[in-house]
Amino acid sequence: MHTAKSTLLRALLVLIFLFGFVGIPRPALAQARVTLLLHDVRAQIIQGSAAYDVALYFSLLDSAGNPIKDAAAADFTLTEGNQQVQIASLASANDEPINVAILLDTSGSMVGEKMDAARKVAASFVSDLQSSDRVAVLTFDLTTAHRIDFTTDHTAARQQVELIQATAGAGTCLYDAAYQTIQLTADQPAGRRAVILLTDGVDEAGGKPCSLYTADEVIDLASEGKTRVPLYTIGLGSAVDGPTLERLSSQTGGRYQYSPGTTQLDALFGRLSDELRSQYVLHYTSTAAPGQHTLTLKVNYHNAQDEVSSSVELPALPYSIAFIAPADEAEVSGKTTIAVMISGQGAPIQKVQFLANGVSIGSASTAPYELEWDPSGLDLGSVFLEVIAQDAAGAELARSGVTVTLVAAGTLSTTETPGDSPTTGQNGKKTVLSTGMIAAIAAILVVVAVIVVIVLVAASKRRKREKERDQEWQKTVQGVGESATVGMEDRTMDSFTPSENALGVLVILRSDDPAMLHQRIEITKSATSLGRKADNDVIFAKDSPVSRHHAVIEERGGQLFLSEIMSADDSGKSKRPAYGTFVNGSQIQESVPLHDGDEIQLGKRVRMRFEAVGGAAGDEDKTVDQMTSSSDEKTTDFNTR
Numbered sequence: 043m044h045t046a047k048s049t050l051l052r053a054l055l056v057l058i059f060l061f062g063f064v065g066i067p068r069p070a071l072a073q074a075r076v077t078l079l080l081h082d083v084r085a086q087i088i089q090g091s092a093a094y095d096v097a098l099y100f101s102l103l104d105s106a107g108n109p110i111k112d113a114a115a116a117d118f119t120l121t122e123g124n125q126q127v128q129i130a131s132l133a134s135a136n137d138e139p140i141n142v143a144i145l146l147d148t149s150g151s152m153v154g155e156k157m158d159a160a161r162k163v164a165a166s167f168v169s170d171l172q173s174s175d176r177v178a179v180l181t182f183d184l185t186t187a188h189r190i191d192f193t194t195d196h197t198a199a200r201q202q203v204e205l206i207q208a209t210a211g212a213g214t215c216l217y218d219a220a221y222q223t224i225q226l227t228a229d230q231p232a233g234r235r236a237v238i239l240l241t242d243g244v245d246e247a248g249g250k251p252c253s254l255y256t257a258d259e260v261i262d263l264a265s266e267g268k269t270r271v272p273l274y275t276i277g278l279g280s281a282v283d284g285p286t287l288e289r290l291s292s293q294t295g296g297r298y299q300y301s302p303g304t305t306q307l308d309a310l311f312g313r314l315s316d317e318l319r320s321q322y323v324l325h326y327t328s329t330a331a332p333g334q335h336t337l338t339l340k341v342n343y344h345n346a347q348d349e350v351s352s353s354v355e356l357p358a359l360p361y362s363i364a365f366i367a368p369a370d371e372a373e374v375s376g377k378t379t380i381a382v383m384i385s386g387q388g389a390p391i392q393k394v395q396f397l398a399n400g401v402s403i404g405s406a407s408t409a410p411y412e413l414e415w416d417p418s419g420l421d422l423g424s425v426f427l428e429v430i431a432q433d434a435a436g437a438e439l440a441r442s443g444v445t446v447t448l449v450a451a452g453t454l455s456t457t458e459t460p461g462d463s464p465t466t467g468q469n470g471k472k473t474v475l476s477t478g479m480i481a482a483i484a485a486i487l488v489v490v491a492v493i494v495v496i497v498l499v500a501a502s503k504r505r506k507r508e509k510e511r512d513q514e515w516q517k518t519v520q521g522v523g524e525s526a527t528v529g530m531e532d533r534t535m536d537s538f539t540p541s542e543n544a545l546g547v548l549v550i551l552r553s554d555d556p557a558m559l560h561q562r563i564e565i566t567k568s569a570t571s572l573g574r575k576a577d578n579d580v581i582f583a584k585d586s587p588v589s590r591h592h593a594v595i596e597e598r599g600g601q602l603f604l605s606e607i608m609s610a611d612d613s614g615k616s617k618r619p620a621y622g623t624f625v626n627g628s629q630i631q632e633s634v635p636l637h638d639g640d641e642i643q644l645g646k647r648v649r650m651r652f653e654a655v656g657g658a659a660g661d662e663d664k665t666v667d668q669m670t671s672s673s674d675e676k677t678t679d680f681n682t683r
Contacts, residue, residue: 076110076346077103080339081272081295081321083354084232085328092385094328094356098339099135099233101321105346107297107313109320113343120326121338122354127326135323139174141192141230142318144203145223147216147241147278149183152208156242156278159304163311164240165203168196170315178226179203182219183212184247192230213247220273220290221255221263225586228269234321235271236296237264238314240307241287242278257286262590264294266576267355267583268555272296276310279303332358332387334576353576361386363429363442366412370444374417374425375451381412382429384440389433389562397428422448544655546595546602546636548580552649555584570595571607572644587645589619595636602652604642605633621645 079101085094098120102110115132144167146160168177177199179189189202216239223237245253264271272295275287279302288298297317299310324339333356340349366381368374380396394411396404398420404413417425428443544564553559563580572580575590582588591607606623608616622629624643625636636642638654 075105076341076343076348077107078339078341078348078350079103079272079295079297080350080352081236082233082270083337083352085354085356087357087359088327090362092329092359094330096326096328096337096354096356097233098324098337099321100324100339100350101317102341102343103297103317107299109317110343111320113322113341115324117341117343118324119340119342120324121340122326122328122330122335127328130325130327132322132324135234135321136319138234138323139176139231140171140318141176141227141235142171143178143180143192143223143227143237144168145180145182145219145237145239146203146206147183147214147243148181148187148206148208148212149214149241149243150209150211151214151243151279151281153210154208155304157206157208159307160240160278161203161206163307165200166308167238167311167315168200168203171196172319176230178223179206180219180223180226181206182215183209184215184252186215186219186222188226191226213252214241214243214245215247215252216241216243216245217253217255217257217260219253220260221253221586224260224264224269224271224273227271228263228584232268232270233323234318236274236318237271238274238276239287239290240276240278241282243281244283244286257290259590260290261293262575263586264290266574267581268557269583270295274314275299276301276307276314278307328354328356330356332356355576358387359385361388361391361431361440363431363440365427365429365442365444368427368444368446371446372444373447373449375449376418377414377416379412380415380427380429381410382442384409384411384431386440388439389437389560391431391439392434392436393432395430395432397430399426400428417448420448422450424448545597546655547653548642549651549653550648551641551651552647553582553585554647555582558582558584565595565602568597573607582644582648585645585648587621588648589621589645592619592644593623593642596633602636602654603633604630604636606630619645 080098081101082099083096084099085096087093088095102113104110111134113132115129118129118132120127120129144164146164148157152160164179168179171177173196174194175196176192176194177196178192179199179202181187181189189206190199193199220237220239223239227235227237245251245257260273263269264273273290274296275291275298277284277287277298277300282300284298284300290296291298297314299314301307301310328335334353335356336351337354338349338351341347362385364383364385366383367379382394384391384394392407394406395402396406396413396415398415398417403415406413411429415427424445425448426443426445428441430441431439433439543566546565548563548565550558550561550563567579570580571578571591571594572582572588573590573592574582574585574588576583578591582592589607589609591609593604593606596603596605604623604625606618608618610616622645624630625634626641627643636652636654638652640652642650642652644650
């Protein structure tokens with residue numbers, strides 16, 4: 043009997059085994075995966091060239107959220123726009139210091155065990171920082187408190203953490219605190235910076251939203267331009283708004299972690315500390331034109347793949363001056379032409395000063411920048427020739443110089459040496475070009491070639507715009523009637539060169555961003571948007587009172603008009619920029635025409651002067667844009683942008 047039961051049991055086990063592995067569907071084995079977190083992208087001009095060094099700071103995590111530390115350059119591909127670029131280097135970023143701000147919730151719900159645990163893990167995190175790392179400590183409830191600003195004195199920072207207490211009954215103004223902390227952190231060196239936010243609740247006080255800022259505005263600030271800072275969020279307990287905290291992190295290059303109770307906090311902070319110390323920095327060289335470009339970084343690590351996209355703002359190339367003649371170390375005798383080539387971008391060049399041994403010998407105000415120099419009053423020997431480009435206020439935009447040797451007439455060297463190249467001058471005599479002169483000319487030609495490529499790309503885009511305007515022009519002419527005699531030859535020439543294409547100019551008088559001050563921004567489009575978000579034509583990234591999409595300048599009937607951009611609140615109702623728009627001190631409600639010298643104010647602090655370009659056009663000179671009706675002058679709704 044026992045044997046029969048044993049046999050029956052074995053048979054049942056065999057059937058269960060067979061059906062369990064053959065007849066019953068099983069979940070597929072989970073594939074290994076990786077996660078790319080792109081924290082920051084920075085571009086700087088390579089000195090003496092028309093190229094940029096672009097750095098990408100990122101983390102690579104395995105499926106458990108642990109940092110992968112052995113990835114190689116061969117595991118990654120990078121595209122700029124639609125073009126794959128060569129990765130110059132990939133290395134650990136650990137040699138660069140971390141700039142991290144710790145932001146702790148001190149609202150009433152944190153009183154007791156939660157606050158004790160938060161203090162403990164934050165103090166331990168500070169202790170694990172390297173000596174060169176900088177840390178700031180902030181807390182928030184109804185207001186945001188700066189406990190200690192960024193410092194390498196980790197002992198002092200840890201002492202401030204240990205003094206933190208929660209405030210009984212206080213609310214949670216989470217978004218305002220995050221916004222202020224990102225602003226503070228954005229002033230630290232770019233690259234390895236981060237904000238760590240710990241909260242056990244949602245943005246509210248007395249059952250109502252607490253913050254003036256929204257989650258979207260926090261994301262915009264932390265993911266745009268110079269204020270880009272990854273936000274790492276930690277939700278503690280069951281009352282947190284997990285989806286919003288996850289969105290705050292994922293859209294800013296950080297990561298969200300959830301802690302059901304206080305016992306998990308130590309492990310979460312330890313993992314976060316390891317992740318921050320395990321970041322990579324990737325470098326590549328960009329020769330793209332100045333402006334915004336899309337980057338896509340892809341990884342294939344042991345057949346596990348992921349990709350992330352972002353944008354990089356390539357700054358305008360500064361002015362540089364190259365001597366065409368005379369060459370450095372050349373010998374000169376008698377009257378000599380000094381000629382230079384100026385490339386780059388910036389404020390308009392008003393005047394180019396020429397100096398010999400520090401004394402002004404003349405100037406030029408238009409290209410080609412050259413001067414006929416008579417050195418007869420100088421002693422023979424070494425002379426330092428210098429050229430300075432200046433703006434309208436006399437500020438220096440660029441400077442360059444060469445040293446020449448002034449010799450007596452008839453004593454110029456005519457001996458050819460190895461490496462010298464003879465050329466025939468206008469007088470039929472041979473002039474010797476030294477190897478240095480040839481190298482200088484070659485360098486100039488390289489710069490010219492790069493500039494030509496940039497100009498050709500811009501010209502191609504301009505031709506496309508002109509073609510569109512031509513088509514619109516023909517439609518307009520046809521609409522006038524057969525009696526119309528308007529032809530393409532009657533069109534104004536404003537769009538044929540960048541300087542002539544300007545419809546007006548904005549001069550930045552005041553901004554919280556020092557880099558914006560005194561900039562002259564040409565208005566070249568029929569609609570030019572202004573705001574804090576990166577998709578505007580004129581961007582005020584560091585001016586928080588400016589709305590994300592604040593105002594627009596539009597051309598109507600040959601006149602430029604300023605309007606506010608309407609947005610939608612959570613209920614779908616249209617709303618104006620929070621801090622208003624002003625022209626000559628008066629707040630605008632509808633579209634207003636702009637006149638030369640008008641002062642425009644966006645929000646509380648940004649001020650600009652509007653400068654008109656050219657005179658008023660007569661009817662016979664109107665462009666196609668001027669022939670359109672201006673009856674639709676009204677506040678612009680950019681809700682669909």
